[in-house]
Amino acid sequence: MTRIGIVTFPGTLDDEDAARAVKLTGGEPVALWHSEADLKGVDAVILPGGFSYGDYLRAGAIARFSPVMDEVIRKAHEGMPLLGICNGFQVLCEAHLLPGALIRNDCQTFICRDQGLRVETNDTVWTAAFTPGQEITIALKNGEGRYVADEDTLDRLEGENQVVFRYIGANPNGSARDIAGITNDRGNVVGLMPHPEHNVEDITAPSTDGRLFFESVRNFLAAAAS
Amino acid sequence: MARVVVEVMPKPEILDPQGKAVTGALARLGFPGLTVRQGKRFEIDVDGDLTDERLAEVNEAAEKLLANTVIETYTVHVADEAQADEGDR
Numbered sequence: 329m330t331r332i333g334i335v336t337f338p339g340t341l342d343d344e345d346a347a348r349a350v351k352l353t354g355g356e357p358v359a360l361w362h363s364e365a366d367l368k369g370v371d372a373v374i375l376p377g378g379f380s381y382g383d384y385l386r387a388g389a390i391a392r393f394s395p396v397m398d399e400v401i402r403k404a405h406e407g408m409p410l411l412g413i414c415n416g417f418q419v420l421c422e423a424h425l426l427p428g429a430l431i432r433n434d435c436q437t438f439i440c441r442d443q444g445l446r447v448e449t450n451d452t453v454w455t456a457a458f459t460p461g462q463e464i465t466i467a468l469k470n471g472e473g474r475y476v477a478d479e480d481t482l483d484r485l486e487g488e489n490q491v492v493f494r495y496i497g498a499n500p501n502g503s504a505r506d507i508a509g510i511t512n513d514r515g516n517v518v519g520l521m522p523h524p525e526h527n528v529e530d531i532t533a534p535s536t537d538g539r540l541f542f543e544s545v546r547n548f549l550a551a552a553a554s
Numbered sequence: 555m556a557r558v559v560v561e562v563m564p565k566p567e568i569l570d571p572q573g574k575a576v577t578g579a580l581a582r583l584g585f586p587g588l589t590v591r592q593g594k595r596f597e598i599d600v601d602g603d604l605t606d607e608r609l610a611e612v613n614e615a616a617e618k619l620l621a622n623t624v625i626e627t628y629t630v631h632v633a634d635e636a637q638a639d640e641g642d643r
Contacts, residue, residue: 386622393619422622429624431564432571476568476625502569 330355330549332542333370335400335416337362337391341378342413342525349525350374353542365395371549372409372453373400375416377469377523387430387472388418397423409453409545410517414470417509417519426510426519427485428477433470434502442534443468443522444496445508449489450544452515457544463496464537466522468508473521475503475510485510493520556604557633558612562621563593596620597633604632 332350334357336343347357358370362380367373380391391397397419404410404425412420420426433439442465447458458464477485482504485491493509501521509520524538564570573591580588596616600608613630621628 385619389619389622421624427624429622431568431625434569434571436571436575 330372330546331358331368331370332356332545333358333360333367333373335360335362335373335375335396337378337380337394339379339382340376340415342376342523343378345523346374346376346413346525349528349538349542352528353539353546355542355546360396362391362394362396365399367396367399367403372411372545373403374525375400375410375412375419376525377414377416380415380419383415383472386418386422388415388420388422391415391419392422401425404517407514407516409548411454411541411545412517412519413523413525414473414521417521418472420517420519425517426512427481428475428504428510430472430521431474431476432472433474433500435500438469438471439473439500440469441467441500443500443508445493445522446496448491448494449511451489452492452511452518452544453548454511454518454541454544455492456548457540464540465527465535466524466538467526467533468500468522470501470521473503474501475507475521477504482507488513492518493522556600558598558600558604558609558630559633560596560598560612560616560620560628560630561593562596562616562626562628564591564626568625593626594620 332355334343334346350357358368418430421429445464447462450456450458490511492511494506495508499506511518524541527533527535527538570591576590616628
């Protein structure tokens with residue numbers, strides 16, 4: 329069975345939901361603790377949402393230097409699947425595993441809504457089960473979700489097919505080029521602001537589109553193992 | 555003990571929503587024509603003598619943690635003695 333590690337930092341909120349999403353899609357969630365440089369032999373890692381270290385300094389800036397992250401970064405460079413959700417996306421940018429940064433929403437308020445997204449590429453280990461151009465609905469909830477990067481970086485992301493998700497409808501937070509999520513050049517590291525782990529059951533969400541993230545990585549790892 | 559000050563500012567091309575909100579509030583309070591950009595100031599007390607090596611370490615710390623150079627710039631300067639003596643007052 330696919331073992332997926334879920335990191336808990338002080339201030340993480342959505343580790344339990346991420347573990348539940350992994351379990352519901354046939355994987356085995358493995359709890360990882362921020363102060364232990366031990367990934368317990370997991371096949372993939374999720375950095376969940378929340379407010380690690382109280383968002384002190386900058387969102388994700390302190391979590392990025394926690395002991396567990398040294399291992400996460402090392403394994404990600406070797407190709408291990410790594411998903412950063414919301415605060416996890418902020419950590420990935422602070423760790424320079426993904427380019428750019430997340431700053432305060434241009435509307436200056438916290439946003440919490442069901443958000444339409446367009447899947448721009450399924451050429452990542454976390455989105456292979458989607459169809460390019462597919463429109464999905466995923467919960468969005470953040471205060472600092474505005475993606476920014478210099479023009480050259482944005483051009484490169486678009487040119488290399490590394491923009492994974494775009495907001496559809498009105499841009500909720502002023503993100504450059506409506507970007508909601510991106511990947512690295514290898515397609516094993518994905519970061520996005522919306523929360524797929526909240527869209528896995530009909531009883532709590534208007535869509536279960538989030539399941540496909542976890543099914544994508546499960547299928548990828550099963551194929552890699554066989 | 556020497557004090558070093560690191561100041562971090564959002565890059566000019568990065569919209570600063572906090573500064574924008576403060577600018578708006580000032581105008582409403584009857585202080586028009588004041589455009590604010592909001593940054594951060596770190597006052598760092600350095601143990602021992604402030605050698606060039608120690609100052610270089612503070613620079614490295616600013617580059618690595620205190621600022622995110624994707625979106626921010628930083629400056630490092632040694633506080634003058636009068637400032638350092640003020641302490642936390």
